[in-house]
Amino acid sequence: MAIVLVDYHKGNIRSVQRGLQAAGAQVLVSDSPEDVRRAEAVVLPGVGAYRDASDTLQELGLMGALRDACDRGVPFLGICLGMHLMFEGGEEHASASSPAPGLGLLPGVVGRVSPEDAEGRHFKVPHVGWNSVHPAQGAQGSALAQLLFEGIRPGEFFYFTHSFQAPEGEGTIARTRHAQWFPSAVAVPGNPQFGVQFHPEKSSDAGAALLRNFVRIANGERGR
Amino acid sequence: MLTKRVIPCLDVKDGRVVKGVNFVGLRDAGDPIELACRYDAQKADEVVFLDITATSDRRDTTVELASRASEELHLPYCVGGGFRSVADIRRMIAAGADKVSVNSAAVANPALITEAARAFGTQAILCAIDAKQVPGNPNKWEVYVAGGRKATGLDAVEWAVEAARRGAGEILLTSMDRDGSRDGFDCALTRAVARAVDVPVIASGGVGKLEHFAQGILEGEADAVLAASVFHFGEFTVRQVKESMASYGIPVRL
Numbered sequence: 001m002a003i004v005l006v007d008y009h010k011g012n013i014r015s016v017q018r019g020l021q022a023a024g025a026q027v028l029v030s031d032s033p034e035d036v037r038r039a040e041a042v043v044l045p046g047v048g049a050y051r052d053a054s055d056t057l058q059e060l061g062l063m064g065a066l067r068d069a070c071d072r073g074v075p076f077l078g079i080c081l082g083m084h085l086m087f088e089g090g091e092e093h094a095s096a097s098s099p100a101p102g103l104g105l106l107p108g109v110v111g112r113v114s115p116e117d118a119e120g121r122h123f124k125v126p127h128v129g130w131n132s133v134h135p136a137q138g139a140q141g142s143a144l145a146q147l148l149f150e151g152i153r154p155g156e157f158f159y160f161t162h163s164f165q166a167p168e169g170e171g172t173i174a175r176t177r178h179a180q181w182f183p184s185a186v187a188v189p190g191n192p193q194f195g196v197q198f199h200p201e202k203s204s205d206a207g208a209a210l211l212r213n214f215v216r217i218a219n220g221e222r223g224r
Numbered sequence: 225m226l227t228k229r230v231i232p233c234l235d236v237k238d239g240r241v242v243k244g245v246n247f248v249g250l251r252d253a254g255d256p257i258e259l260a261c262r263y264d265a266q267k268a269d270e271v272v273f274l275d276i277t278a279t280s281d282r283r284d285t286t287v288e289l290a291s292r293a294s295e296e297l298h299l300p301y302c303v304g305g306g307f308r309s310v311a312d313i314r315r316m317i318a319a320g321a322d323k324v325s326v327n328s329a330a331v332a333n334p335a336l337i338t339e340a341a342r343a344f345g346t347q348a349i350l351c352a353i354d355a356k357q358v359p360g361n362p363n364k365w366e367v368y369v370a371g372g373r374k375a376t377g378l379d380a381v382e383w384a385v386e387a388a389r390r391g392a393g394e395i396l397l398t399s400m401d402r403d404g405s406r407d408g409f410d411c412a413l414t415r416a417v418a419r420a421v422d423v424p425v426i427a428s429g430g431v432g433k434l435e436h437f438a439q440g441i442l443e444g445e446a447d448a449v450l451a452a453s454v455f456h457f458g459e460f461t462v463r464q465v466k467e468s469m470a471s472y473g474i475p476v477r478l
Contacts, residue, residue: 010344014291014294014295014319014320015294015320015322018294018295047317047322047344047345047347047348048343048344048345048348049342049343049345052342052343081345093342115422122422123226124422124423124424124425124447125422125423126346126347126393126394126423126424127226128229128347128393128394128424128447129226129227129228129229129269129270129424129447129448130226130227130229130269130477131225131226131227132225157227157477159269159299159300160226161300161322161323161347161393162347163345163346163347163393177225178226199300201298202298202299202300202322203298204264204267204298204299205298207298208298
């Protein structure tokens with residue numbers, strides 16, 4: 001079983017590739033829509049700007065291929081911008097009223113990280129560095145979400161670097177607080193499809209554990 | 225809660241660490257990756273490789289370094305030094321660098337920051353600023369380029385604001401007055417920049433004692449602290465630094 005690691009020419013997929021390989025996966029790095037359509041599992045990494053990524057996925061024919069694969073219910077992991085692309089759209093270099101389109105696996109539009117907390121105190125954006133990831137209430141019920149975080153203590157540190165964040169919704173399975181709480185991991189309800197805001201491939205042992213768990217899910221484990 | 229970062233910095237020339245390295249048990253003290261792996265194991269939050277290779281034709285070694293780093297490190301890393309164009313930056317990011325820092329080229333051509341941030345995202349672009357206090361004016365600092373050899377006439381705080389506005393996701397701020405002094409960070413400079421910009425500021429230059437790290441955060445209001453020789457000479461481990469910071473109530477990843 002090979003995981004297709006989608007290379008849409010936005011750099012920095014080697015660490016993800018190495019991380020998945022270290023987790024025991026065979027990895028096929030590809031920008032081919034055919035590979036994605038045939039994939040048994042897909043990882044969508046990503047750094048950079050939403051609009052640019054969205055345009056590139058369209059141009060390469062990957063947007064439709066990813067939607068088809070996800071419609072089939074293949075195990076999927078979106079990382080950082082890849083997580084953002086799971087939503088309906090994003091505002092980066094676009095606007096709230098006409099966002100750049102995403103895959104639409106989850107509802108809502110990706111917006112800016114808030115620089116202010118409820119008391120009006122100022123926080124730095126981008127949100128850069130190691131922050132705690134806490135399982136969301138209710139997500140305990142999802143065996144798949146539990147499996148993704150198996151062996152990882154609640155509040156474990158992961159590495160983040162982003163200026164935009166996913167919208168809140170039913171898909172939220174973990175949250176992190178900067179100026180405000182935001183979804184740091186999401187799942188498509190009923191499917192083995194996840195997005196994480198942090199970079200597991202850059203997050204030391206905890207990140208390696210999460211990638212191993214995803215590879216188990218990709219291999220057909222579904223938790224209890 | 226977001227933790228404050230501790231970042232060892234390695235000066236690299238032609239693919240080798242320069243500045244003395246005095247570490248027990250290193251196979252090859254000049255290998256930047258072996259040293260960086262050591263810091264990775266000590267729970268460094270990030271590593272910066274500063275390429276001081278003078279000639280551009282030797283820069284292939286730095287691309288190779290970035291590529292090896294992405295194979296062997298489990299933490300984010302930044303490569304700085306010598307980027308003149310978006311194409312230069314693209315090569316480094318394609319090799320696996322999470323971030324690049326720009327300095328002289330951005331002063332000469334501020335649009336480089338705008339273009340690079342647009343291409344790779346603001347989180348990938350650091351603006352490194354080397355600043356020196358203006359004589360007789362304790363609250364004014366001037367930007368220097370070309371490794372600190374050339375004054376620019378630019379005000380450091382204003383340049384930091386401009387760089388952030390153009391899309392630099394972080395400011396790596398080095399006090400030239402303090403660099404190598406072991407007197408601690410220039411907290412007045414760091415605070416002035418940290419308060420003026422919305423993006424994170426990494427304090428650099430001057431660490432000599434453990435408590436200097438906490439000072440950079442508490443008095444300098446920095447988001448991260450960077451040091452080189454105190455780590456390379458084995459004076460402090462990253463863990464000791466973090467434990468010291470934690471004793472001041474600073475959130476760190478231990």
